[in-house]
């Protein structure tokens with residue numbers, strides 16, 4: 001019900017796209033992706049049992065949470081963001097930035113090949129969907145209006161993420177605190 005409003009906001013946030021695609025991973029077309037096999041595969045019943053209803057709607061049915069409502073849109077603590085479905089590390093706090101869109105936004109991936117991109121023409125818009133390369137779950141969308149040097153904005157649902165806080169390094173024996 002709120003998906004359309006959220007998508008309109010997402011499109012609005014993408015009002016000044018650039019053509020900086022140097023850092024953008026290759027995009028799979030939708031036909032390729034539909035037949036893709038993922039390392040983690042579960043039945044629909046298993047996903048429903050393991051995920052919360054909101055996580056299931058977003059991760060497995062490509063829904064979009066309302067902006068400024070998710071757990072992590074304003075999180076600034078150091079840590080890693082895992083896929084909420086398969087627990088693969090997707091993003092780190094060092095690449096998280098405040099895009100003003102109300103969804104967690106990242107300028108880069110934690111490491112290459114953790115996500116797959118595919119064309120998304122739903123809701124009358126042409127966008128790039130971001131899915132987990134490990135389990136095929138929907139994460140969010142990718143836009144070309146992020147900060148330098150990548151110029152990318154991975155606009156990701158909080159419901160698709162599991163944040164894991166990392167502790168600052170502890171001083172060794174004999175070191176000053």
Ligand code: FE
Nearest residue numbers: 083086132135
């Ligand atoms: Fe995953």
